[in-house]
Amino acid sequence: MIRVLLADDENLVRSAFAALLGLEDDLEVVAQASSGAEALAMARAHAPDVAVLDLQMPDRDGISVAGELSTLLPGCGLVIVTGHGRPGHLKRALEAGVRGFLPKTVSAAVLSDVVRTVHRGGRYVDPELAAEAISAGDSPLTPREADVLELAAGGAPVEEIAARAHLSPGTVRNHLSAASAKLGAPNRHAAVDTARRHGWI
Amino acid sequence: MIRVLLADDENLVRSAFAALLGLEDDLEVVAQASSGAEALAMARAHAPDVAVLDLQMPDRDGISVAGELSTLLPGCGLVIVTGHGRPGHLKRALEAGVRGFLPKTVSAAVLSDVVRTVHRGGRYVDPELAAEAISAGDSPLTPREADVLELAAGGAPVEEIAARAHLSPGTVRNHLSAASAKLGAPNRHAAVDTARRHGWI
DNA sequence: CACCACCCATGACGCGTGTCACCGCCCGTC
DNA sequence: GACGGGCGGTGACACGCGTCATGGGTGGTG
Numbered sequence: 001m002i003r004v005l006l007a008d009d010e011n012l013v014r015s016a017f018a019a020l021l022g023l024e025d026d027l028e029v030v031a032q033a034s035s036g037a038e039a040l041a042m043a044r045a046h047a048p049d050v051a052v053l054d055l056q057m058p059d060r061d062g063i064s065v066a067g068e069l070s071t072l073l074p075g076c077g078l079v080i081v082t083g084h085g086r087p088g089h090l091k092r093a094l095e096a097g098v099r100g101f102l103p104k105t106v107s108a109a110v111l112s113d114v115v116r117t118v119h120r121g122g123r124y125v126d127p128e129l130a131a132e133a134i135s136a137g138d139s140p141l142t143p144r145e146a147d148v149l150e151l152a153a154g155g156a157p158v159e160e161i162a163a164r165a166h167l168s169p170g171t172v173r174n175h176l177s178a179a180s181a182k183l184g185a186p187n188r189h190a191a192v193d194t195a196r197r198h199g200w201i
Numbered sequence: 202m203i204r205v206l207l208a209d210d211e212n213l214v215r216s217a218f219a220a221l222l223g224l225e226d227d228l229e230v231v232a233q234a235s236s237g238a239e240a241l242a243m244a245r246a247h248a249p250d251v252a253v254l255d256l257q258m259p260d261r262d263g264i265s266v267a268g269e270l271s272t273l274l275p276g277c278g279l280v281i282v283t284g285h286g287r288p289g290h291l292k293r294a295l296e297a298g299v300r301g302f303l304p305k306t307v308s309a310a311v312l313s314d315v316v317r318t319v320h321r322g323g324r325y326v327d328p329e330l331a332a333e334a335i336s337a338g339d340s341p342l343t344p345r346e347a348d349v350l351e352l353a354a355g356g357a358p359v360e361e362i363a364a365r366a367h368l369s370p371g372t373v374r375n376h377l378s379a380a381s382a383k384l385g386a387p388n389r390h391a392a393v394d395t396a397r398r399h400g401w402i
Numbered sequence: 403c404a405c406c407a408c409c410c411a412t413g414a415c416g417c418g419t420g421t422c423a424c425c426g427c428c429c430g431t432c
Numbered sequence: 433g434a435c436g437g438g439c440g441g442t443g444a445c446a447c448g449c450g451t452c453a454t455g456g457g458t459g460g461t462g
Contacts, residue, residue, distance in 0.1 A: 009306065010284065010304075010305035010306050011305070011306055011307060011308045011309065012218075012282070012303075012305045012306070012307055012308070012309060012311070012312055013214055013217065013305050015221060015308065015309030016214065016217030016218050016220065016221040016309070017213075017217050019217065019220040019221040019223075019224055019309075020216060020217040020220040020221075022220075023220055081213070083211065083284070102213075103211075104211035104212070104213045104214050105210065105211050105212055105213065106212060106213055107212045107213070107216065108212065108213060108216030108217065108219075108220075110213070111213055154390075154391065154394065155388055155389075155390025155391040155393070155394060156391075157387065157388070185356075186358065187356060187358070188356075189355075189356025189390055190355065190356040190357070192356070193355060193356055
């Protein structure tokens with residue numbers, strides 16, 4: 001019997017996953033969590049064999065939770081499930097010790113299979129996502145450029161970004177200009193869009 | 202036995218919902234669809250008692266599907282399920298004949314209860330969402346302003362928006378300026394953000 | 403009919419922004 | 433030690449953009 005921890009902030013989806021996994025004879029959902037912090041607490045309490053984590057959760061990234069879990073429970077298999085799979089996320093997830101990564105578009109049978117595969121020590125990443133990740137490659141942005149671009153995401157004026165990043169407005173514009181050029185975007189807003197699509201911010 | 206149609210582009214979620222509803226004795230999932238068009242075809246073929254539709258689907262809005270279904274199968278109960286519930290969506294959904302509207306954050310028991318309620322001819326909208334919708338009110342934007350604002354969403358320059366909307370650049374700027382003013386946003390990008398949060402575009 | 407809201411357009415003003423050149427500083431590698 | 437790359441900063445220029453005033457056309461309402 002494989003003991004599974006489920007974490008997803010959308011209660012309905014999480015319960016539905018639990019129902020789905022509950023149909024399998026060899027799987028048992030022993031704990032559920034609706035946030036990253038709760039997931040860690042539950043993991044500590046129940047020591048599951050496999051943790052299935054949603055990528056987007058209100059308090060923290062599913063990947064950062066995975067990273068912490070991999071040191072906390074080294075034997076625990078880690079699976080990330082996500083609505084919109086971005087290539088950058090996949091890379092970060094694998095670095096965090098995640099061994100299963102799949103979008104919510106896959107068919108139902110895949111989830112339980114992946115849980116079993118990961119429990120056996122195997123790996124599974126969605127083929128389509130893997131192809132995207134390879135073709136997309138690494139982020140061309142320097143860390144600082146990514147920071148500034150992220151702060152520009154809300155459509156804030158340069159002045160505000162400068163204040164929040166403790167930089168001079170001119171430097172902010174330089175970073176944004178460089179980022180836009182690297183991403184082939186005509187302006188920073190399109191650059192934000194592109195960077196988001198690739199999971200680089 | 203209540204016969205249910207399920208439509209959601211995320212196969213995993215849809216199958217999981219099917220498993221969840223399948224646990225209930227009085228509910229039976231008779232058809233599933235992964236797009237709006239497919240949902241309509243399935244509805245025609247199976248004439249379900251209740252249709253559970255995801256708001257976001259690749260080809261078309263779940264609400265527009267609902268609108269078509271309400272004329273196609275007047276007796277069919279309509280339920281919309283959504284990840285991020287926007288007040289504007291709720292209003293549009295109710296106008297389209299939808300009688301159940303709930304975010305994916307609700308607990309598992311609610312979904313099957315809502316299906317039953319809607320089948321009996323009752324209504325259910327998530328209380329939190331309803332409160333937001335009431336406090337938010339109607340969209341202050343004129344139809345044209347909403348159009349232009351939507352085209353501005355991708356961070357496109359004014360020139361491009363003008364070309365795509367068959368307008369003069371000056372007119373576009375006027376519409377955007379008016380929209381930003383109405384939404385209390387310092388620029389159009391923040392205006393896009395605000396309008397999206399309220400479901401006005 | 404007058405009135406008003408919406409739509410489309412033009413022109414002008416001023417600020418925000420994108421772009422470039424150039425500066426110094428730090429830290430890694432060859 | 434020289435070199436290159438990332439980082440922070442300045443100054444200048446030109447364009448995009450936000451804002452406003454103004455105008456004409458349309459359709460619905462009192």
